[in-house]
Amino acid sequence: MNLNLQSNDFEIFGMAPGFGLDRAALDARWKDLxxxxxxxxxxxxxxxxxxxxxxxxxxxxEAYQRLKDPLKRAVYLCELHGAxxxxxxxxxxxxxxxxxxxxxxxxLDEASGLADLERMADEVTAARRDMLQGLQTTSDELRDWPAxxxxxxxxxxxxxxxxxxxxxxxxxxx
Amino acid sequence: xxLLQISEPGQSLDPHQRRVAVGIDLGTTHSLVAAxxxxxxxxxxxxxxxVILPSVVRYLDPALGGSGRQIGFDALAAQVQDPANxxxxxxxxxxRSRAQVVDVDKLAYxxxxxxxxxxxxxxxxxxxxMEVSAEILATxxxxxxxxxxxxxxxxxxxxxxxxxxxxxxxxxxxxxxxGINVLRLINEPTAAAIAYGLDNxxxxxxxxxxxGGGTFDISILRLTQGVFEVMATxxxxxxxxxxxxxxxxxxxxxxxxxGATLNPSERAAVHAEARRVKExxxxxxSESFRAVVAGRTIEQTVSxxxxxxxxxxxxxxxxxxVRKVLRDAGITKDEVKGVVMVGGSTxxxxxxxxxxxxxxxxxxxxxNPDEVVALGASIQANALAGNSKDGDxxxxxxxPLSLGIETMGGxxxxxxxxNSSIPTALAQDFTTYQxxxxxxxxxxxxxxxxxxxxxxxLARFELRGIPPMVAGAARxxxxxxxxxxxxxxxxxxxxGSGVEARVDVKPAYGLSDEQIAAMxxxxxxxxxxxxxARALVEARVDADRMIAATRTALAADxxxxxxxxxxxxxxxxEALTQAVGSTDAATVEAATAAxxxxxxxxxxxxxxxxxxxxxxxxxxxxV
Numbered sequence: 054m055n056l057n058l059q060s061n062d063f064e065i066f067g068m069a070p071g072f073g074l075d076r077a078a079l080d081a082r083w084k085d086l087x088x089x090x091x092x093x094x095x096x097x098x099x100x101x102x103x104x105x106x107x108x109x110x111x112x113x114x115e116a117y118q119r120l121k122d123p124l125k126r127a128v129y130l131c132e133l134h135g136a137x138x139x140x141x142x143x144x145x146x147x148x149x150x151x152x153x154x155x156x157x158x159x160x161l162d163e164a165s166g167l168a169d170l171e172r173m174a175d176e177v178t179a180a181r182r183d184m185l186q187g188l189q190t191t192s193d194e195l196r197d198w199p200a201x202x203x204x205x206x207x208x209x210x211x212x213x214x215x216x217x218x219x220x221x222x223x224x225x226x227x
Numbered sequence: 228x229x230l231l232q233i234s235e236p237g238q239s240l241d242p243h244q245r246r247v248a249v250g251i252d253l254g255t256t257h258s259l260v261a262a263x264x265x266x267x268x269x270x271x272x273x274x275x276x277x278v279i280l281p282s283v284v285r286y287l288d289p290a291l292g293g294s295g296r297q298i299g300f301d302a303l304a305a306q307v308q309d310p311a312n313x314x315x316x317x318x319x320x321x322x323r324s325r326a327q328v329v330d331v332d333k334l335a336y337x338x339x340x341x342x343x344x345x346x347x348x349x350x351x352x353x354x355x356x357m358e359v360s361a362e363i364l365a366t367x368x369x370x371x372x373x374x375x376x377x378x379x380x381x382x383x384x385x386x387x388x389x390x391x392x393x394x395x396x397x398x399x400x401x402x403x404x405x406g407i408n409v410l411r412l413i414n415e416p417t418a419a420a421i422a423y424g425l426d427n428x429x430x431x432x433x434x435x436x437x438x439g440g441g442t443f444d445i446s447i448l449r450l451t452q453g454v455f456e457v458m459a460t461x462x463x464x465x466x467x468x469x470x471x472x473x474x475x476x477x478x479x480x481x482x483x484x485x486g487a488t489l490n491p492s493e494r495a496a497v498h499a500e501a502r503r504v505k506e507x508x509x510x511x512x513s514e515s516f517r518a519v520v521a522g523r524t525i526e527q528t529v530s531x532x533x534x535x536x537x538x539x540x541x542x543x544x545x546x547x548x549v550r551k552v553l554r555d556a557g558i559t560k561d562e563v564k565g566v567v568m569v570g571g572s573t574x575x576x577x578x579x580x581x582x583x584x585x586x587x588x589x590x591x592x593x594x595n596p597d598e599v600v601a602l603g604a605s606i607q608a609n610a611l612a613g614n615s616k617d618g619d620x621x622x623x624x625x626x627p628l629s630l631g632i633e634t635m636g637g638x639x640x641x642x643x644x645x646n647s648s649i650p651t652a653l654a655q656d657f658t659t660y661q662x663x664x665x666x667x668x669x670x671x672x673x674x675x676x677x678x679x680x681x682x683x684x685l686a687r688f689e690l691r692g693i694p695p696m697v698a699g700a701a702r703x704x705x706x707x708x709x710x711x712x713x714x715x716x717x718x719x720x721x722x723g724s725g726v727e728a729r730v731d732v733k734p735a736y737g738l739s740d741e742q743i744a745a746m747x748x749x750x751x752x753x754x755x756x757x758x759x760a761r762a763l764v765e766a767r768v769d770a771d772r773m774i775a776a777t778r779t780a781l782a783a784d785x786x787x788x789x790x791x792x793x794x795x796x797x798x799x800x801e802a803l804t805q806a807v808g809s810t811d812a813a814t815v816e817a818a819t820a821a822x823x824x825x826x827x828x829x830x831x832x833x834x835x836x837x838x839x840x841x842x843x844x845x846x847x848x849x850v
Binding site: 056084087089092094096097102106109115118223 | 411708834
């Protein structure tokens, strides 16, 4: 296969496109690719070679950041299959999910101590794990991209909430 | 002493000739230079045998004549006698405005604001932090050139991992002023990991706890088969051994009931005494603190427990950063295989004990904490210069602080999150706020907070000439590019009209290229040299390097070229070889540029081959 900077992330990493992937293999491939392309390899080379190295190194890092993060990977799969997320225009969510979000927000407002916050963080982590499992089924077994996009939008809510919990924990640590 | 090498006139640079490449640790309290000699990294000593150079510069009254300054131990010795003109800890001022320098009023010299930058007022005039640092760097450069009896090819300079873009840029500017070709800026803890990891053949996850004179860094690295991958980094660019000294001094003065404001000379003396007592207490059960302040002699017995108590808040601050960086790396402290201690301040027993208790293991201290950063930098410099036979060392570093731009309401939209692997480029689309808006002001900031006011302002620039559209219709793509040194450039493009603007982020308090050129004119770097002659030498070196690199590339991959492509490149090489004989720098540069352009497509083809081979699981050498 002829690779170029426009090849998709999975092609660049030589991996089958899908949600489930072998993280250890991804990390190893990333290092192999950077061994070839990193600007440090071209520190004494001419300016053209340095420029090409920079472009490739950047492209490899971009693909790696996207593939290693489950949420970004899922968003990318949706886009590749013509089902863009459009999070800002599409906020319709099942009522039950929204109820749970509101409950979490209230709990966070009322949480006072570190113990409360860490219990919430655990709960969110568990919810996130279940959702990722669902994403894998929808993507790799059902291959239902509009449904995947819907699940990704829900996961975005959860991740944002997880970040809010974390920053509350940070504030407490200071 | 090494034998001088004499080459025939006009002979081109032998591509296999060894290049003098060094690692420089530009520290808050002291600096070092190291190089790989006979396959071993070692710190280079001054003629008196000492490897450490105190990062202190004393400016003398120009009316007295002479060289006008003292650097290193001489300057340090004069600090108490002449505090106002003796600049120490200048690293704390790098890339900072006066207001941003922590405890600026506690410094024994006067810091004023000039063009948004903290500068030092001395008897020899105002000195920028870059100029002061350049004196130190130039001293180390001359030391290296004397050691090898050869010109310096380039240097890897270390910076605290937590340095922001402005501080990195200031460091690079200082090196340029000192006439040093910067091969790469690398992070201090990463350098320490290289020295440590290669020495011990380690594999696994390591924490590097680096408490220097003025900065604190904590980094988590994964070491696998010569690859040093920084997983996360954090710390505090204004917390170090100096603060422990200050805290001890303040405690002693409080115990003694000294409330009066000290004059600069007393302040310098008290600070120096605090440092001495702190150092003695690392291996002693008690020490007497003596100083003369406000006309009386004070004496206070200090125990290690006293020192611990009055600096406990500082120790705690470092451990808060340690917990945060573990979370960023997504690992628990049990997964850390070893903890490397770097920086002179980690000699304090309380630090070793606190870190050891947290990680549940004895920290590693078998390399000299003062030297380990310079040693690691020299190993990387040697590899970058192409001297190293095993090309297996690879650093994959990250950006320490998030980068973003200001949006409506003074909020920060993060574009590059912290701990992203570099080099990197990330883009985000923005739009206009008002109907008919034809310009957009972009404000680039760095930091983790949500409000612009709480982040570092890096640069402002404008995108003009956007065709008038209704609000929200324009699509402006802003791209942040961070290179392998961790330095940022930003571009903006309106997607519909193609209107473009870009800026290399030179912070307001950094130096413009013109300023650097002007400063170079009267600096030591070119004082005796005709700038024109220097430009010609540099153009010829670049040309020789380009020819050598192209020939190497052709030897390896000439089969990628089709038809007369090979002949065209050969013709360009021949033209450049002719041009090198010219005495006009511009002619040489033009021919070099022509060869560069003519090999553009070839470079891309070679990289594609390299990538394909990596995918096939083969290394280039094996094919």
